[in-house]
Amino acid sequence: MTNFTLYGDSISGNCLKPKWTAERLGMPFDWRETSVVAGETRKPEFLALNPWGQVPLAVLADGRTLTQSNAIMLYLAEGSALIPADAYERAQMFAWLFWEQYSHETCIAVRRFRVAFLNLKGDDTDRTLETRGNTALAHMEASLAGRGYFVGDALSCADIALVAYTRWAPDGGFDLGSLPNVRAWIARVENDLGIGTAGFQPATSFG
Amino acid sequence: MTNFTLYGDSISGNCLKPKWTAERLGMPFDWRETSVVAGETRKPEFLALNPWGQVPLAVLADGRTLTQSNAIMLYLAEGSALIPADAYERAQMFAWLFWEQYSHETCIAVRRFRVAFLNLKGDDTDRTLETRGNTALAHMEASLAGRGYFVGDALSCADIALVAYTRWAPDGGFDLGSLPNVRAWIARVENDLGIGTAGFQPATSFG
Numbered sequence: 001m002t003n004f005t006l007y008g009d010s011i012s013g014n015c016l017k018p019k020w021t022a023e024r025l026g027m028p029f030d031w032r033e034t035s036v037v038a039g040e041t042r043k044p045e046f047l048a049l050n051p052w053g054q055v056p057l058a059v060l061a062d063g064r065t066l067t068q069s070n071a072i073m074l075y076l077a078e079g080s081a082l083i084p085a086d087a088y089e090r091a092q093m094f095a096w097l098f099w100e101q102y103s104h105e106t107c108i109a110v111r112r113f114r115v116a117f118l119n120l121k122g123d124d125t126d127r128t129l130e131t132r133g134n135t136a137l138a139h140m141e142a143s144l145a146g147r148g149y150f151v152g153d154a155l156s157c158a159d160i161a162l163v164a165y166t167r168w169a170p171d172g173g174f175d176l177g178s179l180p181n182v183r184a185w186i187a188r189v190e191n192d193l194g195i196g197t198a199g200f201q202p203a204t205s206f207g
Numbered sequence: 208m209t210n211f212t213l214y215g216d217s218i219s220g221n222c223l224k225p226k227w228t229a230e231r232l233g234m235p236f237d238w239r240e241t242s243v244v245a246g247e248t249r250k251p252e253f254l255a256l257n258p259w260g261q262v263p264l265a266v267l268a269d270g271r272t273l274t275q276s277n278a279i280m281l282y283l284a285e286g287s288a289l290i291p292a293d294a295y296e297r298a299q300m301f302a303w304l305f306w307e308q309y310s311h312e313t314c315i316a317v318r319r320f321r322v323a324f325l326n327l328k329g330d331d332t333d334r335t336l337e338t339r340g341n342t343a344l345a346h347m348e349a350s351l352a353g354r355g356y357f358v359g360d361a362l363s364c365a366d367i368a369l370v371a372y373t374r375w376a377p378d379g380g381f382d383l384g385s386l387p388n389v390r391a392w393i394a395r396v397e398n399d400l401g402i403g404t405a406g407f408q409p410a411t412s413f414g
Contacts, residue, residue, distance in 0.1 A: 052346075064295060071302035078294060087285060088271060095278035101309045139259075 005030040006072075007046070007057040011117075012036065013109060013164030014069035015056040020160055020193050021073045025080055037117070070097045073157050082157050093151045096158035107132035109165040112172030121173060133174055137182060140166070144181035148188060155192050163189040167198040212237045213279075214253070214264040218324075219243065220316060220371030221276035222263040227367055227400050228280045232287055244324070277304045280364050289364050299358045303365035314339035316372040319379030328380060340381055344389060347373070351388035355395060362399050370396040374405040 006022070006029050008015030022029050034040045034055050041053045050057045050065060058066040058075070066072050074097075077083050084090045111129035114120040140162065143150065150158040167186045170176060176183050190197055213229070213236050215222030229236050241247045241262050248260045257264045257272060265273040265282070273279050281304075284290050291297045318336035321327040347369065350357065357365040374393045377383060383390050397404055 060295075066295075066298050066302065068302035068305045070305050071298050074301050075294065075298035087282065088267075088273075091273050091278050091282035094281050095273065095275035098275045098277050098305070098308050101305050102313075106309075106313070 003027050003029055003061060005032060005059040007032045007034045007049070007059070008055045009034055009036050009041075012055065013168060014105070016195075017069045017160055017164050018056050018058060018072040018076055020164075020195060021076045021082065021157070024082065024155075024160075024193060025076065027076060070101065070157070070161055073160065077157050081154060082160070084152050084154075084156055086152070089152045089156075093156050093158045096150050097161050100158075100161045103132075104136045104162065105165060107136060108169050108172060108174065111174070112165065112168050115173050116168075116171045126173075130173065133169070133172070137166070137169065137174060137176070137179055140185075141179045141181050144185050147181075149185070155189065159185075159189050160193070163193075210234050210236055210268060212239060212266040214239045214241045214256070214266070215262045216241055216243050216248075219262065220375060221312070224276045224367055224371050225263050225265060225279040225283060227371075227402060228283045228289065228364070231289065231367075231400060232283065234283060277308065277364070277368055280367065284364050288361060289367070291359050291361075291363055293359070296359045296363075300363050300365045303357050304368050307365075307368045310339075311343045311369065312372060314343060315376050315379060315381065318381070319372065319375050322380050323375075323378045333380075337380065340376070340379070344373070344376065344381060344383070344386055347392075348386045348388050351392050354388075355392070362396065366392075366396045367400070370400075 003022075004027075006015075006018060008019060008031065010016070010033060019031060034046065034057075036055065040046060041050075041055055046057075047053055049059060050067060052067060054067060056067075056069050056072055058072045060066070066075060074083070084093055107129045111126065111133055114126065114129070120126060147153075149155055150162065163186060166182065167190065176186075187197070210229075211234075213222075213225060215226060215238065217223070217240060226238060241253065241264075243262065247253060248257075248262055253264075254260055256266060257274060259274060261274060263274075263276050263279055265279045267273070273282055281290070291300055314336045318333065318340055321333065321336070327333060354360075356362055357369065370393060373389065374397065383393075394404070
């Protein structure tokens, strides 16, 4: 008996966020591997479920659907320790989630996709993404000074959302060598989630 | 006696979101007009409050700060009717908030700023923003079919977030003429919020 079905692509950090959340919380679910690159999100049977043609997609037990990685994660995590009980800390968690989608995913995930999957590196777009990504990473490094996690003193949805693409940043050409707080935090969250160590593979491992 | 201080720029839809939310909920606050274009978010006294150098910024009564427009809005709206009580509807609201920051603000707000403030129109970037923005607007039009609001049957944070830049879309060169659902929804939300009619001014009105 599963609570829901999760359509996702294992090479997408966005898709792994709700997957890791459900696993962390011990919620049974069916994972349906759905390759974006292979066009599976554009097939009629998928578009019938999600006209947006995007993963992750959650289909609840009653057939209703949910989109947007961070929204699905928040839905699954409601009432759990992954959402801070304190109102101010909860607002900080939301701030990180919105920042992740606006200022982090748009450069770190995008550059990783271009470099590791499309072999596009060194052009003007790449340099812009590199500059923006390094700014985002530096902000994370400073924010983690003296802290184990981004909000309060425990793992929250903010960490899950941010680790998804940060742990793959080296595959996008980002150097984490001068960011000890970020590196230690990645290892900490990977350990908490039981997802192994991702970083520092060559780009070809994603080919 | 005010609950908090809100630093914001009145020409920024992101800044107006928490302002409208507080007004809607009757929460007393001090508004500190802070011009991005005039460099006021880069002054030392502002950076001392917010090292990110961004508005909106909320400074709570105890001095703690909050960033990110949608996160501040959610903090202010907690426990109010602006956040749906039903868990599924709440998740839908979150999905619209993340979609707004990823797929709407990044084209509709950005194009409006380029066209209305920088007089940049017709270049390659403008055409890309136009295409993306029209896709976002078409999605809103379809989603509003037979509905008064984006989630459930009442005004929520999703509407406040989405209306902020959608009502100014014509100033960015977007034509809402073929989007009757969007136009009716803008008027409905403007009326609910008591903020008057924004749309369809010439670009020079922002000069």
